[in-house]
Amino acid sequence: MSEQVALRFIKGIGPRRAEALAAVGIEQAADLVEVFPFRWEDRRAFVRVADLRPQGPEATLDLRVVSARLIRTRKRGFTIFTAVLADASGSIKAVWYNQPYLERVLVKDARVVVFGRAATDRYGRELVLDNPEYERLDSDDDAGIHTGRIVPVYRKLGGLASRALRSVMHGVLEALQEGDLDDPVPEDVRVRRGLTPRLAALRAMHFPPDDTAMSDLSLRRAPAQRALAFEEIFLVQLALAERRSQVERAARGAHYEIPDALRVKLAKLLPFKLTNAQKRVLKEIGEDLRSSHPMNRLVQGDVGSGKTIVALLSLLVAIENGYQGVLMAPTEILADQHARSILRILRDAGTDVRVSVLTGSLKAAAKRRALEDIGNGHAQLVIGTHALFEAGVEFARLGMVVVDEQHRFGVMQRMALSSKGTRPDVLVMTATPIPRSLALTLYGDLDLSVIDELPPGRTPITTVVRREAEREKVYEGLRREVAGGRQVYVVVPLVEETAASDLKAATVFAAHLKKDVFPSLEIGLLHGRLKGEEKDRVMQDFARGAIQILVATTVIEVGVDVANASVMVVEHAERFGLSQLHQLRGRVGRGAAKSYCVLMVGDEGEGENARERLKTMEETGDGFTIAEKDLELRGPGAVFGTQQHGLSDLQFLAVILRDPGLLDAARDEAMGLAKAGGADAVFARLGGTWRKRLELPAVG
Ligand code: ADP
Ligand code: MG
Numbered sequence: 001m002s003e004q005v006a007l008r009f010i011k012g013i014g015p016r017r018a019e020a021l022a023a024v025g026i027e028q029a030a031d032l033v034e035v036f037p038f039r040w041e042d043r044r045a046f047v048r049v050a051d052l053r054p055q056g057p058e059a060t061l062d063l064r065v066v067s068a069r070l071i072r073t074r075k076r077g078f079t080i081f082t083a084v085l086a087d088a089s090g091s092i093k094a095v096w097y098n099q100p101y102l103e104r105v106l107v108k109d110a111r112v113v114v115f116g117r118a119a120t121d122r123y124g125r126e127l128v129l130d131n132p133e134y135e136r137l138d139s140d141d142d143a144g145i146h147t148g149r150i151v152p153v154y155r156k157l158g159g160l161a162s163r164a165l166r167s168v169m170h171g172v173l174e175a176l177q178e179g180d181l182d183d184p185v186p187e188d189v190r191v192r193r194g195l196t197p198r199l200a201a202l203r204a205m206h207f208p209p210d211d212t213a214m215s216d217l218s219l220r221r222a223p224a225q226r227a228l229a230f231e232e233i234f235l236v237q238l239a240l241a242e243r244r245s246q247v248e249r250a251a252r253g254a255h256y257e258i259p260d261a262l263r264v265k266l267a268k269l270l271p272f273k274l275t276n277a278q279k280r281v282l283k284e285i286g287e288d289l290r291s292s293h294p295m296n297r298l299v300q301g302d303v304g305s306g307k308t309i310v311a312l313l314s315l316l317v318a319i320e321n322g323y324q325g326v327l328m329a330p331t332e333i334l335a336d337q338h339a340r341s342i343l344r345i346l347r348d349a350g351t352d353v354r355v356s357v358l359t360g361s362l363k364a365a366a367k368r369r370a371l372e373d374i375g376n377g378h379a380q381l382v383i384g385t386h387a388l389f390e391a392g393v394e395f396a397r398l399g400m401v402v403v404d405e406q407h408r409f410g411v412m413q414r415m416a417l418s419s420k421g422t423r424p425d426v427l428v429m430t431a432t433p434i435p436r437s438l439a440l441t442l443y444g445d446l447d448l449s450v451i452d453e454l455p456p457g458r459t460p461i462t463t464v465v466r467r468e469a470e471r472e473k474v475y476e477g478l479r480r481e482v483a484g485g486r487q488v489y490v491v492v493p494l495v496e497e498t499a500a501s502d503l504k505a506a507t508v509f510a511a512h513l514k515k516d517v518f519p520s521l522e523i524g525l526l527h528g529r530l531k532g533e534e535k536d537r538v539m540q541d542f543a544r545g546a547i548q549i550l551v552a553t554t555v556i557e558v559g560v561d562v563a564n565a566s567v568m569v570v571e572h573a574e575r576f577g578l579s580q581l582h583q584l585r586g587r588v589g590r591g592a593a594k595s596y597c598v599l600m601v602g603d604e605g606e607g608e609n610a611r612e613r614l615k616t617m618e619e620t621g622d623g624f625t626i627a628e629k630d631l632e633l634r635g636p637g638a639v640f641g642t643q644q645h646g647l648s649d650l651q652f653l654a655v656i657l658r659d660p661g662l663l664d665a666a667r668d669e670a671m672g673l674a675k676a677g678g679a680d681a682v683f684a685r686l687g688g689t690w691r692k693r694l695e696l697p698a699v700g
Pocket of ligand 2: 307308404
């Protein structure tokens with residue numbers, strides 16, 4: 001390993017900045033240079049004041065402060081700072097609000113670079129720069145770093161603002177020499193794939209060469225970025241390949257047999273005929289169960305495709321072979337619903353499987369009993385929330401774990417499962433359709449099965465966008481549906497940051513519907529803050545038809561299954577993400593009745609992006625199309641949320657989506673290296689940041 005280069009030894013950093021960075025865990029040059037800019041600004045060319053046009057494009061100007069003054073308005077604390085700035089061609093006024101300290105920064109004669117858009121003032125008389133970004137240049141050196149080039153813009157780090165960080169970064173990248181940084185990509189791979197050498201790639205990432213196209217930068221497809229993206233994908237794939245081969249090497253904890261008698265027994269249990277897709281996936285699972293390695297499989301299937309029965313049949317194989325099985329759900333509502341519907345199926349089939357339910361809201365005594373049953377092996381099937389994996393839950397003979405709605409569980413939790421004593425078989429189920437490339441990136445350690453067919457007899461859901469002016473008509477429609485014996489969900493969005501105010505919004509809306517709109521109907525209210533048993537009661541009342549209209553927050557987003565509900569009204573639909581709308585809509589269309597999804601747009605209307613989302617919902621019911629549109633509109637970071645994939649800093653997910661060739665190349669190289677036994681050597685060289693990102697155990 002090459003020597004680490006500590007930041008505090010680099011010229012120009014100074015003890016204060018080094019300390020500030022150390023406080024956020026960045027002590028080595030190698031760690032700092034991986035803090036990438038989140039955007040770049042084109043400051044290659046300066047615009048002259050004389051060439052500024054009102055409402056023209058954003059411009060960079062190199063100016064000197066002619067005069068400046070701070071005005072405090074009579075309204076307490078409000079300040080306006082105005083400066084007259086000039087270059088050789090003329091002068092312009094700039095205004096900043098509530099930044100009184102500028103008085104000390106933009107002093108007379110200071111040289112300042114500003115970046116912004118000029119507009120005519122409100123009297124229509126002169127051009128002003130309203131709140132432009134600014135940078136004071138203190139020395140001629142600054143000009144080479146902060147202006148006259150494409151400059152990186154960073155998020156604040158350890159108290160260092162973008163500009164300070166830029167200076168530090170520049171100093172560090174200049175001080176480093178080829179060989180000072182470890183290269184996680186083996187030399188021969190880098191050469192074979194024609195990748196920019198590491199230090200050069202890092203330099204170009206932070207301070208792009210002058211001939212770089214801005215659009216390439218923002219799409220992360222400049223050569224330096226491709227090289228860094230490759231590095232990231234390569235390491236992730238290498239880690240996944242290692243994890244996979246660990247699973248393959250591990251002997252399974254449980255031993256299963258699937259004799260014909262068991263097949264017949266399970267077939268009798270079925271309340272319906274399986275779809276071909278369900279059969280195919282069960283066959284894949286069956287093969288896993290007969291092999292000598294633990295199962296590690298992801299089942300992907302759109303909402304309503306029938307994943308629950310697949311899970312149940314798999315769990316019963318484990319149970320019939322004398323092991324315990326666990327079904328884990330992301331919410332209590334869903335866990336309770338699974339428990340109810342599974343108990344019904346088991347009872348109807350006359351089987352005597354012993355089921356325990358374990359959720360966070362169980363009373364102490366009930367919880368103790370459940371834990372006892374789980375610990376002494378009395379419980380054969382355990383259904384619960386992730387409370388199941390808190391300390392203190394010991395299984396007698398755990399054989400299989402099914403994780404429902406995987407997108408709510410991170411990689412960490414996935415790993416925690418398989419470390420519960422023996423190695424259980426793991427089946428994770430998700431309704432989030434993930435494009436192949438992302439699935440490989442995030443779940444490359446899992447085998448993939450897809451249920452790509454809905455059970456027969458489903459009528460497609462008609463989706464319409466409606467506005468406030470049409471609200472009465474919507475209510476009339478709801479009355480008709482209810483009169484026909486059907487039920488309705490009304491989902492209200494999260495309005496504020498605080499749970500309390502959301503609760504209020506939902507409560508107020510439910511009360512309004514009851515009092516002013518549907519006085520003769522039963523209106524239920526469901527939200528995340530209800531106690532477990534209240535939630536239960538509301539859901540049961542809705543399931544048995546005692547409630548006609550259920551007003552709910554997004555707690556019902558995942559998995560809730562009431563076949564008689566035929567209308568889903570989403571209030572302020574413009575505030576929801578696409579995938580979320582799709583999940584919500586999946587709550588209806590589960591029975592034979594024609595179903596509707598009404599997307600209500602609030603009075604404020606919707607933005608461009610929201611309009612696209614709503615249009616997509618109207619046009620398609622296909623989860624894959626929707627997922628891809630969602631990725632396109634929001635980007636993978638937002639769609640998968642950092643806490644969800646656990647690879648919290650994947651900087652280049654976007655690149656992967658656009659450039660599958662790069663993914664394939666990185667994956668091939670990683671697989672090849674893992675097979676040749678070279679993974680450990682690469683991991684041993686990795687610094688702390690990478691270890692964290694890949695969740696590798698620390699080397700001891
Ligand atoms: P999801 O994949 O969203 O979890 P569920 O397992 O909740 O879907 O199934 C949705 C509904 O479809 C349930 O009411 C279930 O009983 C029903 N179902 C599942 N498979 C079939 C099938 N093969 N034929 C008919 N109905 C089915
Ligand atoms: Mg489900």
